[in-house]
Structures are given as structure tokens and as C-alpha cells.
Amino acid sequence: MSVFRNSDIVSIRDLSKESIEQIMDLAERMIPYAKGEKKTKVLEGRILANLFFEPSTRTRLSFESAMVRLGGEVLDVSYPLMTSVAKGETLADTIRMVESYADVIVLRHPHEGAARLAAHFSSKPVINGGDGAGQHPTQTILDLFTIRREKGKIEGMNVVLVGDLKYGRTAHSLAEALALFGAHLWLVAPQNLQMPKETIKEVERLGQKPKLASKLEEVIAEADVLYVTRIQRERFPDPSEYLKVAGSYRIDKSILREAKKDLIIMHPLPRVDEIAPEVDNTPHARYFQQAFNGVPVRMAILLLLLGVDVDEGF
Amino acid sequence: MSMKDFRVTPIRNGTVIDHIECGMALKVLRIIGVDGEKIHSTVSVLMHVPSKKAGWKDVVKVEDRELDPSEVDKIALISPRATINIIRDFNVAEKYKVRLPDVVRGIVRCGNPNCITNLSEPVEPEFVVECKDPPILRCIYCDRILENISEHII
Numbered sequence: 001m002s003v004f005r006n007s008d009i010v011s012i013r014d015l016s017k018e019s020i021e022q023i024m025d026l027a028e029r030m031i032p033y034a035k036g037e038k039k040t041k042v043l044e045g046r047i048l049a050n051l052f053f054e055p056s057t058r059t060r061l062s063f064e065s066a067m068v069r070l071g072g073e074v075l076d077v078s079y080p081l082m083t084s085v086a087k088g089e090t091l092a093d094t095i096r097m098v099e100s101y102a103d104v105i106v107l108r109h110p111h112e113g114a115a116r117l118a119a120h121f122s123s124k125p126v127i128n129g130g131d132g133a134g135q136h137p138t139q140t141i142l143d144l145f146t147i148r149r150e151k152g153k154i155e156g157m158n159v160v161l162v163g164d165l166k167y168g169r170t171a172h173s174l175a176e177a178l179a180l181f182g183a184h185l186w187l188v189a190p191q192n193l194q195m196p197k198e199t200i201k202e203v204e205r206l207g208q209k210p211k212l213a214s215k216l217e218e219v220i221a222e223a224d225v226l227y228v229t230r231i232q233r234e235r236f237p238d239p240s241e242y243l244k245v246a247g248s249y250r251i252d253k254s255i256l257r258e259a260k261k262d263l264i265i266m267h268p269l270p271r272v273d274e275i276a277p278e279v280d281n282t283p284h285a286r287y288f289q290q291a292f293n294g295v296p297v298r299m300a301i302l303l304l305l306l307g308v309d310v311d312e313g314f
Numbered sequence: 315m316s317m318k319d320f321r322v323t324p325i326r327n328g329t330v331i332d333h334i335e336c337g338m339a340l341k342v343l344r345i346i347g348v349d350g351e352k353i354h355s356t357v358s359v360l361m362h363v364p365s366k367k368a369g370w371k372d373v374v375k376v377e378d379r380e381l382d383p384s385e386v387d388k389i390a391l392i393s394p395r396a397t398i399n400i401i402r403d404f405n406v407a408e409k410y411k412v413r414l415p416d417v418v419r420g421i422v423r424c425g426n427p428n429c430i431t432n433l434s435e436p437v438e439p440e441f442v443v444e445c446k447d448p449p450i451l452r453c454i455y456c457d458r459i460l461e462n463i464s465e466h467i468i
């Protein structure tokens with residue numbers, strides 16, 4: 001436990017494979033609590049501050065749910081309140097104020113590096129709830145957790161990442177984390193939105209040789225996991241180019257005809273039209289399960305950072 | 315005075331920055347503050363001179379001036395193989411190679427405009443040196459690799 005107690009979770013790169021496994025193992029044990037089937041008050045009297053400088057309802061709610069399920073309380077210091085309160089105040093000052101009200105801080109901020117800065121100024125643990133286009137480590141852990149739970153393991157799985165792999169830093173973190181866990185990667189994106197060389201190099205350093213493709217049809221038959229991300233319209237100067245590309249990555253029943261029976265489809269949500277609603281009722285869809293998994297994973301992280309003896313009472 | 319003497323006039327006291335990467339001399343001048351009116355001593359710049367080691371190099375000599383460590387670190391960022399010769403009474407009193415530390419703080423700005431360190435927060439930009447030659451710097455805040463290092467020197 002000592003590696004976690006009072007530390008911060010800023011970037012997935014800060015965590016070793018062993019610590020990520022420890023979080024996932026504990027998350028597994030948290031599932032009945034996350035569902036409300038079992039009850040605990042282990043974090044009674046502890047306060048989480050949800051410090052959100054930009055809206056992200058999903059992340060905010062799942063941290064709130066995790067804290068409340070463990071018997072703790074939540075201070076909601078959220079947008080738009082935050083933008084008016086903190087007008088002109090530095091993040092460093094806001095953090096030094098908020099840390100005196102809470103035992104752990106979740107920070108969502110539009111600027112990259114904000115969570116590292118907050119961790120620098122806070123004596124209480126800081127969890128990065130997403131900073132700009134930067135890191136979102138708890139999302140990466142819940143993605144890994146979902147694959148491990150649904151497929152039994154991560155090592156050796158053929159994972160296809162499809163969509164905007166260039167700008168989404170969460171896709172970069174996920175690719176690196178998957179490589180760390182020994183998954184095989186297919187990176188499917190339009191050429192101008194393909195994974196940056198720097199990330200591919202890191203994946204290779206971790207012992208994997210990612211394969212690049214521009215068409216989903218080329219790889220769908222091999223996939224164990226299909227991880228879909230959104231391609232944003234504003235990435236394309238020419239709207240007709242966007243339509244061409246976006247359409248070619250839309251997941252529907254026809255493209256799934258070639259897929260393995262036990263392929264699982266994931267998506268960080270919210271989706272727009274990357275996945276047709278008809279896919280929701282197929283045995284492949286796992287994105288709502290994935291969203292739920294955010295709760296037990298965040299419960300595990302809260303317990304570890306707050307130094308609760310997790311060998312007792314669960 | 316022969317042409318040779320003219321080119322390499324010895325200095326009595328000061329610093330010779332040798333083996334500067336060819337083309338970087340003017341950037342070195344900016345780093346040591348020779349682009350303003352602050353300087354009151356003679357500065358000689360040699361650009362594109364033959365070097366036994368690297369083909370071509372630049373050399374900068376500043377009289378009556380020794381460099382402070384942050385200036386040396388900045389030079390290491392743009393010219394990792396430069397050498398610093400401190401001259402006292404016409405002799406080389408000290409000679410050393412520039413060497414980047416493992417972490418650089420407060421000497422370069424992050425190139426990511428959306429990085430928190432580019433706002434008015436009370437922190438100095440800080441980078442992990444992932445490679446010293448050629449220098450590769452990663453911002454400890456936003457995690458980005460700094461491109462065009464010489465343009466971001468503070």
C-alpha cells in the first residue's frame with residue numbers, strides 16, 4: 001500500500017505495471033460495492049473535492065459515485081462556479097485553498113500539465129481527471145480493466161485502435177499501456193490522423209510492433225478488441241473530406257460480419273455516430289460496461305491513495 | 315599583422331566558447347547577452363571555421379567575462395559539444411565541455427501553448443533531459459517533447 005498512500009495519479013507513465021495490476025485487482029473486489037450489492041463505510045469522514053474547470057459530467061459523476069459508495073463525501077467545486085470563483089486566481093492558489101477542505105482532489109482542467117502543477121502544490125493526493133488534450137490516467141486504467149475482465153487477460157490480445165489517433169492523448173496513453181501489458185496493436189486511422197511517431201517509438205520500446213492500417217476491413221477479422229474513438233469534424237479543413245473519412249470508420253452490423261464471435265467493442269463515450277445503435281444489442285458491445293467499470297476502478301484508486309488497509313473488511 | 319593573427323587574436327582575460335555547432339554563434343551571443351547594450355567588452359565571433367573534430371564550427375570569444383552556470387546550460391541546449399575555455403592572463407585557466415544536467419529548470423519555455431507553465435502560474439518551466447546529444451527535452455508538466463529548442467530559450 002505504501003507506494004500509493006498520499007501519492008498522486010497524474011500520468012499513466014508514473015505507474016508501474018505492478019501498481020496498475022494492484023489497482024485492477026482491488027477494482028475487481030470493488031464491483032459488488034460499486035453495484036450497491038454490498039455496503040461499506042470505510043471512507044466515512046473523508047472528503048473528495050471534485051475540482052472541475054471544464055465540464056465533464058461522466059468523469060465527475062463516476063468519481064462522485066465511487067466516493068459515496070465508499071461512505072465518503074464529495075465537495076463539488078465545478079464549472080461554471082469555478083470559472084467565476086477563480087477568475088484571475090492562479091491554479092496554484094486555488095489548489096492551496098481547496099486542499100484545506102478535502103482529503104483528496106480530482107482535477108479536470110483545460111490546460112495540459114495542470115494536474116502535475118496541482119500535485120506540486122498540494123500535500124493531499126491529486127488525481128488527474130483529464131488535463132486539456134493531455135493525460136487521463138484513470139480512463140486508461142478502466143480501459144485496461146475492461147479488457148482484462150471481458151477477455152480474461154490483456155497479454156496477446158489483438159487490440160485495434162480506430163479513429164483519431166493523432167490528437168487524442170488518451171489514445172496515446174492507452175497504446176503505451178496496452179504495449180506494457182503485452183497486447184498486439186493495430187492502429188487504424190486516416191493517414192493524417194495516424195498515431196504520432198513518438199508514441200509508436202514508445203510502444204516499440206515496450207516490445208510491441210504495432211501495425212498500421214487505414215481501412216478497418218483489413219483488420220476486423222483478427223481483432224479481439226475494437227477500441228473506437230471519435231474523429232472530430234474540426235480536424236478537417238474540408239467538410240467533404242471529413243464525411244468520407246468518418247463514414248468509413250462507422251461501426252455497424254455489416255462490418256461486424258467478418259469479426260470474431262467474441263470480439264468486444266469499446267468506446268470512451270460519448271459517441272456521436274461512430275457506432276450505429278444497432279450494434280448496442282449485439283454481443284460485441286461493451287461500452288456501457290466500460291463506463292460502469294470507471295466506478296470500481298476509481299473506488300480502488302481512492303482507497304489506495306487514502307491509505308486504507310484494503311486487506312481488511314472487504 | 316598577418317591574416318592568421320587577425321583571426322585568432324588572443325585575449326588576456328575572458329572566455330572562449332569553442333566547438334559551437336556551425337551556425338549557432340549568433341544564438342550563443344544572445345544567450346550570453348551580447349545582443350543588447352549591456353556589454354562593455356570586446357566580443358569576437360568566428361563563424362564557419364574548419365574544425366578537426368566536426369568539419370566546421372563557430373567560436374565566440376568574450377573579454378573580461380566569465381559565464382554563469384545557467385548560460386552554460388543554455389549553450390549546451392543548442393550546441394551540446396561546445397567547450398568553454400576560461401582565459402586568465404593569456405592562459406587557459408580552465409577548460410571544460412558543456413554538459414546538460416538531467417533536469418533543466420527555468421532556462422527554456424515549453425513550446426506547447428496550452429501548457430499550464432505558459433500561464434501566469436508561480437512555477438518555473440522544468441524539463442527532463444531524455445537525451446543530451448542531440449538534446450531531447452520533455453516538459454514535466456504537459457509531457458510534450460520540446461521542438462525547436464533554440465527558439466524557446468528564456
Ligand SMILES: [Zn+2]
Pocket residue numbers: 113424425426429430431453454455456457458
Ligand atoms: Zn509543457
